[in-house]
Structures are given as C-alpha cells and as structure tokens.
Amino acid sequence: MSTTFVEEKPTQNLEAFKGVKKVPYEEYYTSGHRTCQACESAQIMKLMAKAAGPRTIVLGATGCMYVANTSYYSTPWGVPWMHTQLGSAGSSALGAAAAFRVQMRKGVMKDEPINVIAFCGDGGGADMGLNAISATLTHPDYNLLILLYDNESYGNTDIQISGTSPWGVNTSFSTPGKVKRIMHHRWKKNVAALMLAGHPTCKYVGTISTSYPLQAMNNIRKALSIGGPTFIHCLNPCPKGWDFDPVLSFELGELAVNTGIWPLYEVENGKLKLYGKTEQIAKGRFKRLPVREYLLKQGRFNHFVEEDIEFFQSKVDEMWEKWLVPGIIPLQKDIEL
Ligand SMILES: Cc1ncc(C[n+]2csc(CCOP(=O)(O)OP(=O)(O)O)c2C)c(N)n1
Numbered sequence: 410m411s412t413t414f415v416e417e418k419p420t421q422n423l424e425a426f427k428g429v430k431k432v433p434y435e436e437y438y439t440s441g442h443r444t445c446q447a448c449e450s451a452q453i454m455k456l457m458a459k460a461a462g463p464r465t466i467v468l469g470a471t472g473c474m475y476v477a478n479t480s481y482y483s484t485p486w487g488v489p490w491m492h493t494q495l496g497s498a499g500s501s502a503l504g505a506a507a508a509f510r511v512q513m514r515k516g517v518m519k520d521e522p523i524n525v526i527a528f529c530g531d532g533g534g535a536d537m538g539l540n541a542i543s544a545t546l547t548h549p550d551y552n553l554l555i556l557l558y559d560n561e562s563y564g565n566t567d568i569q570i571s572g573t574s575p576w577g578v579n580t581s582f583s584t585p586g587k588v589k590r591i592m593h594h595r596w597k598k599n600v601a602a603l604m605l606a607g608h609p610t611c612k613y614v615g616t617i618s619t620s621y622p623l624q625a626m627n628n629i630r631k632a633l634s635i636g637g638p639t640f641i642h643c644l645n646p647c648p649k650g651w652d653f654d655p656v657l658s659f660e661l662g663e664l665a666v667n668t669g670i671w672p673l674y675e676v677e678n679g680k681l682k683l684y685g686k687t688e689q690i691a692k693g694r695f696k697r698l699p700v701r702e703y704l705l706k707q708g709r710f711n712h713f714v715e716e717d718i719e720f721f722q723s724k725v726d727e728m729w730e731k732w733l734v735p736g737i738i739p740l741q742k743d744i745e746l
C-alpha cells in the first residue's frame with residue numbers, strides 16, 4: 410500500500426508588492442456591500458481580494474462578511490464567491506480545493522493554479538468551526554488559505570461574546586450590572602499559536618492587522634504561494650461592536666499592536682518572525698504603550714475602573730515578560746528539558 414500523499418499542485422507565485430506604488434489598481438471586493446462605516450472586517454476582505462488577484466475563489470462563512478456583503482441582487486465580490494455555513498470554513502476550503510483538482514484531472518476545467526480562500530469570523534473560526542479548520546490544516550496536499558477576521562464578537566447577531574472577546578468587555582451577553590461590573594472573565598483565545606503548535610503540516614501561520622495594509626497583503630500573498638494549507642488571523646476593529654467613532658478604526662488597529670495586545674508575527678516553514686512594531690517591542694527598540702490608551706477609546710470598556718485597567722495591563726505584561734516566545738507561546742520561560 411502506498412503511503413505517499415497525493416501530489417501537491419503548484420500554487421500561483423505571488424511576489425510581494427514592493428511598496429504601495431506597486432499595488433495594482435484593480436479591486437475584486439468593491440462597492441455593493443452594506444457593512445458599517447469604517448468596518449475593518451470589510452477592509453481585510455478588500456485587501457485579501459486585491460492581494461490574491463483574479464484567479465481566486467472565496468468561500469465565506471456566515472457572519473457580518475456574509476450577510477452585509479450579499480444583500481439581495483448586489484455583491485461587492487469581483488471574484489467567484491460562495492457562502493458556507495458558520496462552522497464550515499475549513500471543510501469548504503478543503504472540499505473546493507479537492508473539487509478543483511478532480512475537475513482539472515478530468516479535463517472539465519483548465520489545469521492552472523487557483524487560489525482557494527475561505528474566511529470566517531471569530532465565532533465561525535475560533536469557536537464553532539475550529540474542528541474543521543484543524544482537520545483541514547492536517548492535509549498537506551491541498552493549497553488553500555483560511556483567513557479568520559476577528560471583530561472579537563458574534564457581530565452579525567448583535568455582538569455576543571466569542572472565544573476571542575477580550576476580558577471584561579461589554580457585549581450583549583456581558584452587560585455590566587450595578588452589582589457585578591465585570592461579566593466576562595475569560596482571556597482571549599490565542600488562535601494563531603494554537604494552529605501553529607497543533608499543525609506541523611501547515612507551512613504558513615501568521616497574524617496581520619488592517620492598519621498595516623501593505624504588509625497584510627504581502628503576508629496573504631506569501632501564504633497563498635507557499636503550498637499546502639495555511640492560516641492567517643486578522644484583528645479587525647469594529648465601530649459598532651467596540652463602540653467608537655469610525656474615524657478611530659485605523660488608529661485602534663495600530664494601538665492594539667503598539668500596546669502589545671495584538672502581536673504581529675508569521676511562521677514560515679516552521680521559522681518564527683516577529684515583524685513591524687512587534688519586532689521593535691521584542692528587541693527593546695519601542696516601549697509598549699499603556700493598554701489604557703487602547704481601552705479607553707472604546708465604549709465597550711467604558712465601565713472599567715482603575716483596577717480593571719491594571720489587571721488588563723498585568724496580563725499583557727505577563728505575555729511579554731513570562732512567555733517562552735513573548736506574546737505568542739504561553740509556556741513559562743524557565744522550562745527544563
Ligand atoms: C449553526 C449556526 N448557528 C448560529 C447561527 C446564527 N449566526 C449567524 S451569523 C452569527 C455570528 C457569527 O459571528 P462571527 O463568526 O464572529 O462573525 P461576525 O458576525 O462577527 O462577522 C451567528 C451566531 C448560524 N447562522 N448558524
């Protein structure tokens with residue numbers, strides 16, 4: 410019995426855009442959607458489609474990026490797009506990649522590299538669809554990208570807590586009361602590190618932010634070119650759910666990175682690289698900003714008192730000072746081998 414895998418198909422070779430002037434004008438996610446003003450989840454859809462280009466199919470799990478993007482008779486997608494169930498980003502990506510291979514082998518369609526991207530929200534990806542994503546990342550023989558856009562809530566159904574909602578946050582499931590101020594006591598899931606540690610077959614895992622758009626597009630291009638299943642987690646400020654003036658969307662994305670709350674890194678063929686401000690923080694060239702600068706700009710943390718801000722700060726300090734890989738791998742530094 411053969412133990413070899415089905416051969417991996419060649420991917421598109423998507424070189425990095427060398428500067429904003431080299432980014433093509435063509436848009437594959439354009440007008441026709443009805444997301445909130447300054448929605449950064451919509452922004453990553455636009456960047457993702459631009460980075461991937463026309464030979465791409467996008468599969469979208471239920472959530473804001475499905476519902477707001479597919480109003481009756483109108484769509485912003487300029488590439489083929491298909492809805493999939495809330496927990497099915499992983500299985501739909503694998504199924505589509507496998508179906509393409511069969512169609513090409515049978516000569517039903519031209520044999521050429523096609524990008525297969527499935528996106529999901531944090532509810533769909535970090536909670537409900539985690540098992541299907543995990544299974545998909547164990548298949549080294551299919552090229553695909555799973556992109557998790559993270560607005561830190563079940564946004565489409567009116568902002569309920571998800572596994573990536575931050576500690577203490579006010580959501581429709583954790584409204585602060587007069588007796589109990591903090592109703593959400595769990596820390597955010599460390600999703601990219603989970604994928605990284607659990608799936609050695611996955612050649613590219615990384616985090617991105619829409620506040621660093623060129624880098625985000627280039628990381629997406631790298632993930633699509635490397636071969637096999639890949640995973641990217643993007644933090645997306647959400648004016649409605651986070652309760653801030655839309656003009657602050659971009660700044661909040663930067664603050665999440667500069668406070669150390671959202672570390673930027675990529676792992677390519679097992680090699681970890683911190684990038685941008687995160688790298689500067691790790692090398693001691695940039696001092697992390699206090700988390701209060703990020704928290705107090707958002708209505709969802711309006712109920713925080715000093716003690717809450719200090720607790721939040723202490724948890725972020727712990728990530729940077731005690732973790733084996735700062736901000737990424739939550740093992741204590743002093744392991745004995
Ligand atoms: C199996 C299933 N359960 C519940 C729902 C209802 N539902 C639709 S969208 C959604 C929220 C999804 O949250 P997330 O994945 O974070 O995406 P967001 O809406 O925040 O963009 C829920 C619960 C559903 N469509 N399918």
Ligand code: SF4
Nearest residue numbers: 444445448473647649
């Ligand atoms: S609720 Fe948030 S994620 Fe959903 S469309 Fe509005 S800004 Fe975007």
Ligand SMILES: [Mg+2]
Nearest residue numbers: 530531562564
């Ligand atoms: Mg969400």
